[in-house]
Amino acid sequence: xxxxxxxxxxxxxxxxxxxxxxxxxxxxxxxxxxxxxxxxxxxxxxxxxxxxxxxxxxxxxxxxxxxxxxxxxxxxxxxxxxxxxxxxxxxxxxxxxxxxxxxxxxxxxxxxxxxxxxxxxxxxxxxxxxxxxxxxxxxxxxxxxxxxxxxxxxxxxxxxxxxxxxxxxxxxxxxxxxxxxxxxxxxxxxxxxxxxxxxxxxxxxxxxxxxxxxxxxxxxxxxxxxxxxxxxxxxxxxxxxxxxxxxxxxxxxxxxxxxxxxxxxxxxxxxxxxxxxxxxxxxxxxxxxxxxxxxxxxxxxxxxxxxxxxxxxxxxxxxxxxxxxxxxxxxxxxxxxxxxxxxxxxxxxxxxxxxxxxxxxxxxxxxxxxxxxxxxxxxxxxxxxxxxxxxxxxxxxxxxxxxxxxxxxxxxxxxxxxxxxxxxxxxxxxxxxxxxxxxxxxxxxxxxxxxxxxxxxxxxxxxxxxxxxxxxxxxxxxxxxxxxxxxxxxxxxxxxxxxxxxxxxxxxxxxxxxxxxxxxxxxxxxxxxxx
Numbered sequence: 441x442x443x444x445x446x447x448x449x450x451x452x453x454x455x456x457x458x459x460x461x462x463x464x465x466x467x468x469x470x471x472x473x474x475x476x477x478x479x480x481x482x483x484x485x486x487x488x489x490x491x492x493x494x495x496x497x498x499x500x501x502x503x504x505x506x507x508x509x510x511x512x513x514x515x516x517x518x519x520x521x522x523x524x525x526x527x528x529x530x531x532x533x534x535x536x537x538x539x540x541x542x543x544x545x546x547x548x549x550x551x552x553x554x555x556x557x558x559x560x561x562x563x564x565x566x567x568x569x570x571x572x573x574x575x576x577x578x579x580x581x582x583x584x585x586x587x588x589x590x591x592x593x594x595x596x597x598x599x600x601x602x603x604x605x606x607x608x609x610x611x612x613x614x615x616x617x618x619x620x621x622x623x624x625x626x627x628x629x630x631x632x633x634x635x636x637x638x639x640x641x642x643x644x645x646x647x648x649x650x651x652x653x654x655x656x657x658x659x660x661x662x663x664x665x666x667x668x669x670x671x672x673x674x675x676x677x678x679x680x681x682x683x684x685x686x687x688x689x690x691x692x693x694x695x696x697x698x699x700x701x702x703x704x705x706x707x708x709x710x711x712x713x714x715x716x717x718x719x720x721x722x723x724x725x726x727x728x729x730x731x732x733x734x735x736x737x738x739x740x741x742x743x744x745x746x747x748x749x750x751x752x753x754x755x756x757x758x759x760x761x762x763x764x765x766x767x768x769x770x771x772x773x774x775x776x777x778x779x780x781x782x783x784x785x786x787x788x789x790x791x792x793x794x795x796x797x798x799x800x801x802x803x804x805x806x807x808x809x810x811x812x813x814x815x816x817x818x819x820x821x822x823x824x825x826x827x828x829x830x831x832x833x834x835x836x837x838x839x840x841x842x843x844x845x846x847x848x849x850x851x852x853x854x855x856x857x858x859x860x861x862x863x864x865x866x867x868x869x870x871x872x873x874x875x876x877x878x879x880x881x882x883x884x885x886x887x888x889x890x891x892x893x894x895x896x897x898x899x900x901x902x903x904x905x906x907x908x909x910x911x912x913x914x915x916x917x918x919x920x921x922x923x924x925x926x927x928x929x930x931x932x933x934x935x936x937x938x939x940x941x942x943x944x945x946x947x948x949x950x951x952x953x954x955x956x957x958x959x960x961x962x963x964x965x966x967x968x969x970x971x
Contacts, residue, residue, distance in 0.1 A: 484584065487599055493581050494606045497613045498674070500574050501525045501743045502750045509751035509843060515569045518562055522546075524754020525574065526743050526848055528567030530914050532624055532952065537916040537926075538785040538933035539907065541822055542762070543778065554938040555945045558953060559971050565955035571617045572629065578614035582607060582633035608663035612675040612683075615656055619683050622649050622694060623918060626951045626968055629958075640962045647695045650687060657684045667713040672736055672744075673847075678713045679741040681706050682851045689859055693922055693950075700868045707860050711879075715740055715853045722799050722887050725852070726828045728772060728838035728845040741851040747830075747840025756846040759828050759912065772830030774841035781822025782911070785933040789907040798889040800908050802827045827912050854883055854909055862902045873897050883909055899923065921950050946970060 483489050502525070505513040510520040521527065534540040535552040542549060551557040557564060583589075585603050595603070621628045628649055629641035644652075657680045664670075667678040687694070688703035718725060718738040725735055731744070745756050752758075761768075764776035782803060790801045804824040830844040831837055838845035857879035863869075864876035873894045881891045887908075892901070903923045906915065920926035927949055932942030948970025959965050 480584065481593075484593055487596075490585060490599070490603050490606055493584070494609060497574065497577050497581060497610055498744075499750070500570075500577060501613075502745055502755055503752050504754065509753050509757075514573055515566065517569075518566045519546075519753075521753025521758065522563065523566045523570060524752050524758070525567075525570045526756075526850075527754030527758045528563065528570055529620060530759065530912075531563055532567055533914040533917045534912060536949070537920060538783050538936075539911050539916040540780060540825075541783050541935070542780055554935045555949050556938050559956040559959075559967065561953070561955075564952045565957060568621075568625065568952075568955050568958065571621050574617040575614050575631070578610045578617075579631060579633045579635070581610045582614075583637075585610075604663055605665060608660045609675050611656060611660045612664065612680050615653055615660075615680070615683060618649055618653055619687065622646055622653070622687075623690070624952050625954060627954075627966075629962065629965060640964055642964050643966060650691070650694045653687055654684065657681075657687075667715060668736075672731060673742055675741060678710055678715060679851060681710050682740055682856065685710060685856065685859060689862070690918065690922055700863055703859070704863055704869060704871055707856055707863070710740075710853070710856045711860065717853060717857070717882055717886065719886075720833070723802060723827075723829075724833050725849060726802075726846065727833055728830045728836075729832040729834075730847050730849070732833075738853045739847070739849045739851070740853060742847040743850050744847050745844060747838050747843040747845045751840075751843040755844075756828055756830075756848050757842070757844045759848075760830055760844050760846065763825050763828070765824075767824075767826075770829075771826065772837040772841065773844065780825065782825050783822055783934050786907070786911070787823055789904045798884075798887050798908065800887045800889070825912060849913060852913075855906075855913075855915070857883060858902060858906050858909060861897065861905070862899070865897050865899045865902045880905060926950060 504510065504520045504524045513520040513523060515523050531552060535542055536555050541553050548561045549563060551561055552563060585607050590600050590603060618628065626646040627643055630644035630649065631641040635641065661677050661680055664675060664677045664680055667676055670676045685703055685706040688699040688706060691697055691699035716737045718735050720734050724730065743755065744750065760771055761773055762777045762779035764771045764773060765778045766776060768774065768776040790798055803826060828846055830841065830846055860871060861876040861880050864871035864873045877892055877894050877897055884891055903919060906919050917926065925931040927945050927947045929944035934940060934942055936942035937945045951968045953971035954965055954967050959967060
C-alpha cells in the first residue's frame with residue numbers, strides 16, 4: 441500500500457471547492473469558494489496549509505474533484521472519469537495513432553480513433569478544461585504565497601524558505617500543463633499569477649508560450665530541489681530539465697526553429713544526473729509497486745495513484761481496466777471494461793527484431809481482441825495490451841482491485857536515452873552514434889532484445905524503438921508528428937482518416953481545435969487553422 445508520505449493528497453476541506461466561471465478558460469483565474477464559512481486567511485493560519493494547497497495541484501493530475509472517485513468534480517459537462525487529467529491526455533496522445541484504439545461508442549469518442557474530430561468534440565473540451573483548471577489553481581497558489589502575503593501573516597523564516605520551494609513546484613506544475621497545451625492545441629489562453637482575477641485570459645500563440653516556458657523552466661531551477669532530493673512524486677530540477685529538453689527537441693514543430701543544440705546540452709545534463717536505468721525487469725516499471733526504490737531510480741516524475749487514497753475512474757485505473765476483458769484476474773483487477781487495444785500495425789514495430797525475444801512486447805497478438813464495436817469497426821480486431829497491471833513484482837494484488845495502485849511514469853530516463861539516440865541518428869553535432877548505441881543497448885539488454893550496432897541506428901529505427909520502449913506512455917502522437925509520420929500518406933494505419941486500410945490526413949490534425957464553447961464565451965480566442 442502506497443503513501444505520498446507527508447503530502448496530504450486529500451483535497452482541502454477547509455479550502456472548499458474552486459469556483460467556476462461560464463468559460464473554463466476563465467479558470468486560469470480560479471479563486472477559492474468558501475463553502476465552509478472559512479475565509480482564505482483563516483485557512484492560511486495553519487502552517488500546514490501551504491503544503492496542503494500544493495498537494496491540491498499535484499492531486500489535480502490524478503483525481504477529479506473533492507470526493508474521489510466521483511461525486512464532486514472540478515470540471516462539469518462530462519463523465520467524471522472521462523474528465524480526469526491523465527485519462528484525457530492519454531486519449532489525445534494515443535487514440536489517434538497506431539498504438540491504441542477504443543471500442544466504446546460514447547458520442548465523439550470514436551472520432552479520436554479515426555482522426556475526424558472537430559471543435560465540438562467532448563473529449564477534446566474535457567482535457568482543455570482540465571489543463572486550464574490546473575493552470576488556474578497554480579496561479580492562485582502563487583498569488584497567495586508572495587513574500588508580501590507571507591510577511592503579512594507573520595510566517596516564520598523556516599516556513600518561508602520551504603514555501604519558496606513549494607512555489608517552484610507550483611511553477612513546474614503550471615509549466616507542465618502549459619507544455620501539454622502547447623503540444624496539443626498550439627495557442628493558448630494565457631494567464632499567470634500577475635493577471636487580473638476574473639478577467640478573460642488573452643490568447644498567446646505557440647511561439648510566445650514556447651519562449652515563456654523555456655525561460656520559466658530555467659528560472660525556477662534554482663528553487664527546485666536537486667535531483668532525487670525531493671519526496672518521490674514531487675518535482676525536482678531534473679523533472680524541469682526534462683520538460684525543457686522536450687520543448688527543445690520539438691522546437692521545429694512548435695516554432696519552426698531548430699533547437700537541437702540546446703536539447704543535447706540538457707539531455708546530457710539529465711543523463712549525468714543521479715537518475716539511472718532501473719535494474720529490474722521491464723515489466724516491473726508498470727506494476728502496482730512501481731514506487732519501490734529500485735524503480736524510482738528511473739522514473740523522474742510519476743503521476744501517483746493509490747487504490748485507497750487516490751481513487752479515480754481515470755489514470756491507470758482506466759488504462760488497466762479498459763485494456764482488460766475476461767482476463768481481469770491476471771491483471772489484478774475485479775473486472776474488465778473491454779475498451780482499449782492496440783491496432784494491428786503496432787505489432788509490426790516488434791516484427792523486425794532478430795535473436796532474443798523482446799520482453800517489452802507485453803501484448804497478445806495470437807488472439808486479437810474483438811470486443812464490442814472493435815470487431816466491426818476495426819475488422820481484424822486489436823492486440824491485447826497487458827503492459828500496465830495492478831499486480832506487484834511479487835505477484836500480489838494491489839490494495840484495491842477496483843482502483844489501482846500503479847503509478848504512471850510521465851517522465852522517465854529511458855525516454856531521455858532515446859532522445860539522445862534520435863539526435864545522434866540524424867547526425868546532429870556532438871551526439872555520438874557510439875554513445876547512442878550504448879544507451880539503446882542498455883534498454884535492449886534489459887528487454888532481452890538483440891543488441892544493435894551503429895549501422896542500425898537510423899531515424900526510422902529510433903522511431904520504432906521509441907514505440908517499443910514507450911508505448912502507451914503518452915508519446916506516440918508527438919513522436920509521429922516530429923518524425924513526419926502523423927499526417928499525410930508517409931505512414932498509414934488501420935482506420936487512419938476514417939478508412940479501413942488507412943489514408944492520409946490533413947496537416948490541421950497536428951493540432952486539436954480550440955473547443956467551440958470556449959470561442960463562444962471568450963472573444964479573445966481564435967480557432968486553429970482548418971477547423
